[in-house]
Amino acid sequence: MSTVTQAGPAAPAGPAPLSERRPLGDRGFQVLALACGLLVLVILVLIAVSTTQQASSWFTTEGTKIFTSNWDPTTGNYGALTFIYGTAITAVIALVLAVPVSVGIALLLTEVVPYRWSRPIVYVVDLLAVVPSVVWGLWGILVFAPWVAHIYAHIGNVLNGVWVLGPLFGPPTSGASFFTAGIILAFMITPIVTSLSREVIATVPAIDKEGAYALGATRLEMIRGAVWPHSQGGVVGAVLLGLGRAMGETIAVALVIGSSPVITSHLFAPGYNMPAVIANEFGESFGLQRAALMGIGVLLFAFTIIINIIARGIVERSARRKRGA
Amino acid sequence: MAVVAEYQQPDLREPKGWRRTSNRIVTALMVLAFVLVIIPLGFVLFTVIAKGVSIISWSFLTSSIPPQVAPANVGGIGPAILGTIEIVALATVLAVPLGILGAIYLNEYGGKNWLAALIGFFSDVMTGVPSIIMGLFIFSIWVLHFGYSGLAGAFALGCLMLPVVIRSTYEMLRLVPDSLREGSYAVGATKARVTMTVVLPAAIGGIVSGALLAVARAAGETAPLLFTIATVTAANPNVFKGANTALPALIFTNASSPYAGAEQRGWGAALTLIVICFVLMIVARFVTARFARFSR
Numbered sequence: 130m131s132t133v134t135q136a137g138p139a140a141p142a143g144p145a146p147l148s149e150r151r152p153l154g155d156r157g158f159q160v161l162a163l164a165c166g167l168l169v170l171v172i173l174v175l176i177a178v179s180t181t182q183q184a185s186s187w188f189t190t191e192g193t194k195i196f197t198s199n200w201d202p203t204t205g206n207y208g209a210l211t212f213i214y215g216t217a218i219t220a221v222i223a224l225v226l227a228v229p230v231s232v233g234i235a236l237l238l239t240e241v242v243p244y245r246w247s248r249p250i251v252y253v254v255d256l257l258a259v260v261p262s263v264v265w266g267l268w269g270i271l272v273f274a275p276w277v278a279h280i281y282a283h284i285g286n287v288l289n290g291v292w293v294l295g296p297l298f299g300p301p302t303s304g305a306s307f308f309t310a311g312i313i314l315a316f317m318i319t320p321i322v323t324s325l326s327r328e329v330i331a332t333v334p335a336i337d338k339e340g341a342y343a344l345g346a347t348r349l350e351m352i353r354g355a356v357w358p359h360s361q362g363g364v365v366g367a368v369l370l371g372l373g374r375a376m377g378e379t380i381a382v383a384l385v386i387g388s389s390p391v392i393t394s395h396l397f398a399p400g401y402n403m404p405a406v407i408a409n410e411f412g413e414s415f416g417l418q419r420a421a422l423m424g425i426g427v428l429l430f431a432f433t434i435i436i437n438i439i440a441r442g443i444v445e446r447s448a449r450r451k452r453g454a
Numbered sequence: 455m456a457v458v459a460e461y462q463q464p465d466l467r468e469p470k471g472w473r474r475t476s477n478r479i480v481t482a483l484m485v486l487a488f489v490l491v492i493i494p495l496g497f498v499l500f501t502v503i504a505k506g507v508s509i510i511s512w513s514f515l516t517s518s519i520p521p522q523v524a525p526a527n528v529g530g531i532g533p534a535i536l537g538t539i540e541i542v543a544l545a546t547v548l549a550v551p552l553g554i555l556g557a558i559y560l561n562e563y564g565g566k567n568w569l570a571a572l573i574g575f576f577s578d579v580m581t582g583v584p585s586i587i588m589g590l591f592i593f594s595i596w597v598l599h600f601g602y603s604g605l606a607g608a609f610a611l612g613c614l615m616l617p618v619v620i621r622s623t624y625e626m627l628r629l630v631p632d633s634l635r636e637g638s639y640a641v642g643a644t645k646a647r648v649t650m651t652v653v654l655p656a657a658i659g660g661i662v663s664g665a666l667l668a669v670a671r672a673a674g675e676t677a678p679l680l681f682t683i684a685t686v687t688a689a690n691p692n693v694f695k696g697a698n699t700a701l702p703a704l705i706f707t708n709a710s711s712p713y714a715g716a717e718q719r720g721w722g723a724a725l726t727l728i729v730i731c732f733v734l735m736i737v738a739r740f741v742t743a744r745f746a747r748f749s750r
Contacts, residue, residue: 151644158646159563165555166564166573169580169620172613176587179594233487241484250488252739257495259731261674263702264724267709268498271717316494347469347477370582377584379677380702384709404586408680411590426590430583437582441575 176430184424186417195424200390200406202414207421209428211390215307215402216429219382220375222311222396223318227375228368230315231322236352238323239330240338251324258320266384269313274304274385281306281397302397305387310402313385314375322371329363329447330356366443373436377429379404403429499728506725509718515726519687519704519719522711526718533689534704534723538730540693541604541683541700542673545611550665552612553619554654560620561627562649574624580617588613589678602684604693607700610678615668622664626657659745666738670731676702701727 181188187195187207197208234254238247281302289299333356341351387399388409407422407429414422468474509526520529556577564570592610600606630653638648654661679685684697685707701723708720 155644155646158649159559162555162559162563165552166559166570166620168552168556169573169577169617172591172616173576173580173583175595176583176591180587180590183590183594183598230487230490233484234491237484237488241481253495254488254491255735256732257491259670259674259728259735260495260498261676261702261727261731263674263676263705263709264498264502264728267705267720267724268501270709272497272501316491319491345469347473349477349480350473352480373582377582377586379584379586380706384706404584404677407586407590408677411681423590423594426587430587433582433584433587434579437579440582441578445575 173434177427180423180427180430184420184427187420187424190417191421195421198392202410202418205417207417209403209421209425211392212401212403212406212425213428214392215386215400216376216404216432218307218396218400219310219314219386219402220372222308223314223375224368224372226312226315227319227322227371231319231367231371232326232364234319234323235326235330236356238327239333240348240352240356251327254320254323257316262317262378262380263384265313265317266381269309269381269385270305273313274309276304277309277312278302278304281308285397296394297396299395300397301395303387303399305385305399306397307386307400308396310382310386310400311396313381314378317378317381318371318374321374322367325367325370325444326360326364329360329367329444332363332447333359360447362443363447366440366447369436369440369443373433373440376436377404377433379408383408502721502724502728505718505721506723509722510725514719514722518689519699520715521687522708522713522716524713525715528715529719531701531704531719531723531726533687534699534701535726536689536691537604537683537699538673538701538727540691541607541611541679541698542669544605544608544693545615545672546665546669548608549612549615549668550619553616553665553668554623554661556616556620557623557627558649558654560624562645562653577617577620581621584677585610585614585675586677586680589681592678593681597682602682602697603695604683604690604698605695606682607679607698608693610682611672611675614675614678615672618668618671619665622667623657623661626660626664627653629660630656659741662745663738663742666734666741670734670738673734674702674727674731676706679703680706701730 191207195207195209196213197206198210198214199206199208200211234250238250242250281298281304282300284298285300285302288294288297291299337355337359338351341355346354382402383405386401386405388401388405389399390401390406391398393400403425407426411419411422469477514530515535516532517530519531519533556573560570560574560577564573588610591613592606596606596609634652634656635648638652639645643651679700679702683700683703685699685703686697687699690696690698705720705723705727708716708723711717711720
C-alpha cells in the first residue's frame with residue numbers, strides 16, 4: 130500500500146495543467162497523519178506481543194494446568210480457572226442488573242420524555258461514568274458493603290436450604306462478595322450501555338413509529354412492534370460492549386470482591402476475578418507468579434478484544450443499515 | 455357504486471383494560487430505571503462530600519503524605535495532587551496531538567479506503583481494552599527497562615486516551631462542511647494547509663471538549679498507574695525519573711487501610727479527585743456550548 134496517494138479534491142482540472150508536484154511539507158504532513166493512525170494498530174500488536182512474551186514462562190511451565198483451579202503461590206501452583214470463573218460471574222451479575230435499567234432509560238429518553246428533558250437525564254447518567262473507578266471502590270468497601278452485608282445475611286437465612294436458591298444466595302454471606310462487585314460494576318457500565326442503546330434506538334425511522342401509533346397501538350405495542358425489531362441487533366452490540374467493560378474493570382472490583390480464590394455457587398460469598406488478582410498481587414510478585422499474573426492479563430486482553438470486535442461489528446452493521454447503504 | 459359505510463367517529467380515547475395497564479406499567483418501569491440510577495449516584499456523591507469536606511483545607515491539599523497510622527488532622531495529599539497533575543498533563547501532551555493527527559488521517563486522507571476503515575475499527579476496539587492491560591503493557595515494554603517513573607504512567611494513560619481522542623476528533627471533523635475545504639482548495643492551498651488553517655479551527659470547539667473528556671477519564675484511572683509509577687508518599691517534581699504518586703493510587707492504598715486517619719484522608723482525596731473530574735467535564739460542556747460551530 131503506497132503511503133502517498135494523490136488526493137482527489139486537490140487535483141485541479143484546467144486547461145493549463147498546474148504543478149502536479151505537492152510541496153514536501155504537504156506530503157510530510159500526510160505521512161505524519163498516517164503514522165499517527167497506524168499507531169493504534171502498532172500499540173494493539175505491541176500489547177499482545179510484549180505481554181505474551183512476559184508471560185511465556187507461565188504458559189510453558191504450567192501448560193494446560195493454567196486452566197485448573199489451584200492458585201497457591203506458596204506451593205507454586207498457578208491455575209487461573211478460579212479467576213476466569215469470578216470474572217464470568219461478576220460480569221453476568223452486572224449485565225443482569227444493568228441491561229434492563231439501561232434499555233429502560235434509553236427508551237425513556239427516546240420515546241417518552243420531550244427533547245428538552247432528555248438533555249438533563251443524559252447528563253445525570255453520564256455523571257455515573259465520571260465518578261472514578263477508585264471512588265466507587267472506596268465507597269463500595271467502606272459504605273456499601275457493610276450496608277448490604279445485613280441484607281445478604283437476611284436473604285441468606287431465609288433461603289438457606291431452598292432448592293436452587295439456597296446454593297445461590299444462602300450462607301456464607303459477606304459484604305465484600307461476587308454480588309457486591311456485580312452491583313458496583315452495574316453502576317459503572319450503565320452509562321455506556323445506555324448511551325449506545327439510545328443511539329441505536331434513535332435510528333428507528335419515525336415513519337415506522339408513527340405508523341404503529343396510527344394503527345392505534347399503545348406506546349408499549351409500538352415499542353414491541355416498531356422499535357424493538359429495528360434496534361434488537363444494535364442493543365445486543367451495546368450489551369456486549371458493556372460486558373467487555375465489566376470484565377476489564379479493575380480497581381473498584383479489587384476493593385469489593387473479597388479477594389478469596391475459590392469457585393463457589395454462593396453469590397454472596399467472597400471471590401476473586403482476573404483484573405482484581407493482577408492489581409492485588411502484581412506488586413509483591415516475582416518469577417513464575419509474575420509471569421502467571423501477566424498471563425492472566427493476556428487472557429483478559431484476548432477475551433475483551435474478541436468481545437469488543439464482535440460488539441463493534443454488530444454496532445457498525447446496524448449503524449450502516451441506518452444510513453441506508 | 456361501492457357501498458360507502460356510514461362514517462363513524464373513531465374512538466381516539468386511550469385503550470381500556472389490560473392494554474392501558476400494561477402500557478402504564480412499562481412507562482412506570484422506565485421512570486423507575488432512571489430513579490435506580492439516581493439513587494446510587496446521589497448516595498456516592500453525598501457520602502464523598504459529607505465525609506471529605508470536613509478534612510479539606512489548604513494545608514490538607516498542600517502538605518506531604520504522612521504514614522498511614524497518622525491521625526486525620528496530620529499531613530495531607532499534596533504530593534498526590536502534584537503527581538496527578540504532572541502525569542495527566544504529560545499524558546495529554548502525548549496523546550492529544552497524536553490522536554488529532556490520527557483522526558485527520560481517518561477523515562481527511564483515508565476517506566473510505568480499507569486502511570482507514572481498519573484503523574477506525576480498531577481504534578474503537580481499543581477504547582474497550584481494559585485499563586489494567588495498558589498498565590501491564592507499559593510495565594513490560596518500559597518499566598522493565600527504564601524503571602518506574604511518572605513518564606511511564608503518562609504513557610499508560612496516553613494509550614487509554616488515544617482512541618478516545620481519535621474517535622471524538624473524527625466525529626467533529628466529519629461535521630465540517632466540504633464547501634469550506636473546497637473554497638480553500640480553489641484559492642490554491644495545499645491539503646496540509648487547508649487542514650491546519652481551515653478544517654481544524656472550524657472543529658476546534660468539539661475537539662477541545664472531546665480531549666477534556668478524555669483527560670477527565672484518564673485522571674480517575676488507577677489500574678494503569680499501579681504498575682508504572684510505583685506509588686510512593688514523597689513528592690517527586692521530576693516526572694521523567696523515579697517513582698511517583700497520584701490521587702487515585704493514594705485512594706486505592708488508603709481504602710484498604712485499617713487506620714481511621716488514612717481512611718479519612720482517602721475520603722478527602724476522593725472528593726478532590728471527583729471535583730477535578732467534574733470541573734473538567736463541566737468545562738468540556740461549556741466549550742461545546744460556547745465554541746462548537748457545527749453540531750449534530
